[in-house]
Amino acid sequence: MNSALDLDGLRALRRDLHAHPELAFAEHRTAGVIADRLRGLGIEVTTGIGGTGVVGVITGSAPGPVVGLRADMDALPITEELPRPHASQTEGVMHACGHDGHCAMLLGAAELLVGKPDFAGTVVLVFQPAEEGAAGAPAMIADGVLEKFGIQEIYGIHNIPGIPAGDFAVRPGTQLASFDDLDIVLSAAGGHAMAPHLTGDVIVAGAALVTALQTIVSRRLDPAVLAVVSITQFTAGSTNNVISPTARLRGTARCLDADARDQIERLVGEIAASIATVHGVHVDVTYERRYPCTVNEPAAAARAARVAATVVGDDRVDPNCAGILAAEDFAFFLQQIPGAYAFIGNGPITAESGAVHNPAYDFNDDIIEPGARFLASIARQALTDLS
Structure with a gap:
């Protein structure tokens, strides 16, 4: 597969975000790094949506529908446990849920889409603040992110420790609590x-x-x-x-x-x-x-499973995974428009990389590439299906 991904650059960016975590609605540096990266790709950028949210717009080669891709940006009030080279430099704050990696994956998807914009329609990149209990999604919705950019469907992804690295899982209907x-x-x-x-x-x-x-x-x-x-x-x-x-x-x-x-x-x-x-x-x-519960629209969930299979193979995709009792404010987007939220495996839980919301956690940089390819591909497929 032709790679338009700067994987070394994305790993470095992910680790830079990890070293400089910011809490809900205080993601000023993070938003600036992301906005600069998008502008460097020639993408139209709007900042300050829902507080510190960043939106990038990629226009295809012909008019068509509009699909959104979302990543969360905020960190947690947790002290990092292990002395990694990219460990948090902010006392009492760390990326213990992988939002640094989610941003890197969405920026990778932006590279892929900009590198080959042969699609009809528009992809809107939504970098959301304050997912960790502070309801950044409703803030962006209240600020008009869906209406201003005409988003018709939206997709997101979250890493899950304990699932093999790069494997995907999604569920039609209620996936998160x-x-x-x-x-x-x-x-x-x-x-x-x-x-x-x-x-x-x-x-x-x-x-x-x-x-x-x-x-x-x-x-x-x-x-x-x-x-x-x-x-x-x-x-x-x-x-x-x-x-x-x-x-x-x-x-x-x-x-x-x-x-x-x-x-x-x-x-x-x-x-x-x-x-x-x-x-x-x-x-x-x-x-x-x-x-509220995160409820995937069934057709969108099925589309996500099919697309994931094209990225990693059928045997590495669970198209009807069990729901879990974690919660996600991506749910608020799905109350407004169709879409789906998928899981990507972060690899085994070990002493060097714990579960999410754990002081030993770290995002697995090896899943940036499949995550980015999934996001770019789901946007392309949704645009095709909506046309």
Whole structure:
């Protein structure tokens, strides 16, 4: 296959982004590097979409439809664990999810498309800020990215450690979970530890609530629905001889079914109220809906699987993979227009390259090429199919 990819340059760029990570809506350097790279390819660039988002437009040799390709740019508030040559130079921040690699793959796709623009239509490159919980996709949508650039379909890709490097997986329908935040505050009079009968004990109530919330998935939802309710923080008390007047529980709820999401929200409130009544304390529940399920349009998912097979072979593509409980704000794009989100294997999880959101994680540079070729090819195929 003729290669128009500057792989050495893309690896160097990926490692430069890794060494200079930036958090949500603060991706100023990252956006500048990407914009400069696109301009160097002769691509029309718009910056500042949705805050720090960057958009590049590649026009084909004839008029036609418009297809979007998206990569995320932000890093995580995690301290990098291993002393790599390209390790993060920003204390407490690292690319622990591979967004540096996603940007490199999309820039590689730009090289391929610019190098051979023999397609009818337009490809819009969407470099999105703030995927990690800060909802950069809705910010770009609110800023008119879909309407301004006329995007009709959109595709994205995410690396997955634990899948063989360069293998692809995609699923028609729901591929990634909804993601919601729980914030529960229990309150009572508090008092001396010698006299718990004179107070409401928020710590005992909180402990009971943590246990009771686990019955939502194990006993209240359809066992066929993939879901989880996790309490990840329990804060109460300041000393050993005082029963605290307040306790705070925080966590997350995720599932792969919209009806189950509604059921989880209702049950969290009901269970919290019941536990509070039994223990004689007051409860305030905040259930904040964050990201919806990522739902691939079936025809777009099938197209993604076929295209991936042309890049790496049929035996390295799973066209109907299992959904997982990670969440992605790419979901907001798919609520507006058709498209699909695919996985690409990052290789085995090892001590030198952990799972995503892990301080040992690193993106596998060997998958830049297949990822770039997939993105360029899916854009071409979608344009052809939409014509």
